[in-house]
Amino acid sequence: METTEPKLVDEEMVKRLSALAHDHRLAIFRVLVRAGTTGLSAGSISEKLDLPPSSLSFHISNLRNAGLVSDERVGRSIVYRADFTAMAGLVAYLNENCCADDPLGSCA
Amino acid sequence: METTEPKLVDEEMVKRLSALAHDHRLAIFRVLVRAGTTGLSAGSISEKLDLPPSSLSFHISNLRNAGLVSDERVGRSIVYRADFTAMAGLVAYLNENCCADDPLGSCA
DNA sequence: CCAATATTTCGATTATTCTTGAAATATGGA
DNA sequence: TCCATATTTCAAGAATAATCGAAATATTGG
Numbered sequence: 001m002e003t004t005e006p007k008l009v010d011e012e013m014v015k016r017l018s019a020l021a022h023d024h025r026l027a028i029f030r031v032l033v034r035a036g037t038t039g040l041s042a043g044s045i046s047e048k049l050d051l052p053p054s055s056l057s058f059h060i061s062n063l064r065n066a067g068l069v070s071d072e073r074v075g076r077s078i079v080y081r082a083d084f085t086a087m088a089g090l091v092a093y094l095n096e097n098c099c100a101d102d103p104l105g106s107c108a
Numbered sequence: 109m110e111t112t113e114p115k116l117v118d119e120e121m122v123k124r125l126s127a128l129a130h131d132h133r134l135a136i137f138r139v140l141v142r143a144g145t146t147g148l149s150a151g152s153i154s155e156k157l158d159l160p161p162s163s164l165s166f167h168i169s170n171l172r173n174a175g176l177v178s179d180e181r182v183g184r185s186i187v188y189r190a191d192f193t194a195m196a197g198l199v200a201y202l203n204e205n206c207c208a209d210d211p212l213g214s215c216a
Numbered sequence: 217c218c219a220a221t222a223t224t225t226c227g228a229t230t231a232t233t234c235t236t237g238a239a240a241t242a243t244g245g246a
Numbered sequence: 247t248c249c250a251t252a253t254t255t256c257a258a259g260a261a262t263a264a265t266c267g268a269a270a271t272a273t274t275g276g
Contacts, residue, residue, distance in 0.1 A: 010134065017129035020206070022264090023122055033206055042223055054266050057224055062263095076222045076273050084208045091207065094199050098128070098141055100192045130234090150253060162236055165254055170233095184243050184252045 009093070012067070016090045019066035024051060025059045029068060032082040039072070039081035117201070120175075124198045127174035132159060133167045137176060140190040147180070147189035 020026050027049055032040060040048075046056040060080060063069040067086045072079050128134050135157055140148060148156075154164040168188060171177040175194045180187050 010131070014129055014131055014134055017125050017134070021122055021125035021129040023118070024264090026118065026122055026125070026206075030205055033208070036208070043221090046223095052266050053223065054225080054268090055264080058264075058266085061224085073273085076220095078223065082206075087202070087206055091199060091202055094128075094195070094202075097138055098134075098190075098195055099199065100141070100144070132234095151251090154253095160236055161253065162238090162255085163234085166234075166236090169254085181243085181253095184250095186253065 013090060013093045015066045016068055016086065019063050019068055022059070022062075024049070024055070025063055028056070028059060029063060029082060032069060032080055033084075033087075035081070037081065039079040041074075041077035041079055043077060045080065121198060121201045123174045124176055124194065127171050127176055130167070130170075132157070132163070133171055136164070136167055137171060137190060140177060140188055141192075141195075143189070145189065147187040149182075149185035149187050151185060153188065 020029060028045055031045060031048055042053070042056060042060065045051075045060070046053050049056070051059075060069060064071055064080075068083055068090075070081050070083050072081070128137060136153055139153060139156055150161070150164060150168065153159075153168070154161050157164070159167075168177060172179055172188075176191055176198075178189050178191050180189070
């Protein structure tokens with residue numbers, strides 16, 4: 001049962017899809033997924049993926065803006081974490097709106 | 109177990125994500141999903157979504173290029189259909205690479 | 217407070233995508 | 247064949263996104 005205005009949900013999902021639809025950002029998100037609840041600092045992502053700090057910042061703020069990533073300042077660093085709930089929401093949306101009706105069928 | 113070169117799979121998935129990451133294209137894909145195996149002609153999608161034919165053509169060839177949509181000429185029309193297998197592949201990729209490890213957990 | 221570290225914001229440039237009317241292509245029917 | 251219908255391709259411009267060095271901001275330790 002959907003309580004929110006469908007149009008807004010669609011916009012939100014397009015934002016999340018757009019965020020993931022870029023090689024750097026998908027890579028960033030995936031390393032954050034692997035890092036789990038511990039998360040990773042901007043610097044270590046930057047280093048791990050060999051991205052200039054300003055580029056990393058550009059892309060990660062896109063992910064944050066889409067709600068897929070959360071940020072927490074820890075000392076001098078900022079730790080980013082994948083938002084698994086938001087991601088699960090995207091996957092659920094795709095299953096419900098972009099897959100065959102057949103429940104528990106083609107998209108399991 | 110993955111047999112294909114991971115880099116290529118990632119590229120393929122970015123292509124699919126990009127295809128869906130646009131309001132018109134997501135709308136197109138969703139009407140095709142609802143149309144099921146019957147599919148819809150370019151003209152009827154164009155009309156249904158109030159998109160100029162050339163715009164529809166631009167977007168649908170993006171979806172086709174990403175493998176999310178198939179096309180078949182039927183008389184003067186071209187019938188498009190959602191490719192549920194490709195879509196299921198995308199959802200599976202997201203579940204496996206972008207969700208919590210926890211199998212059958214956060215992304216069900 | 218000052219110096220060092222971590223990250224972001226700014227700015228200017230380049231690259232890509234979107235848009236859509238008009239022209240071209242393909243098909244079917246008279 | 248000729249005409250009407252369906253769709254695509256072309257082309258040119260408008261809009262949006264990506265890139266990344268340099269300057270600005272925030273934090274900590276001394």
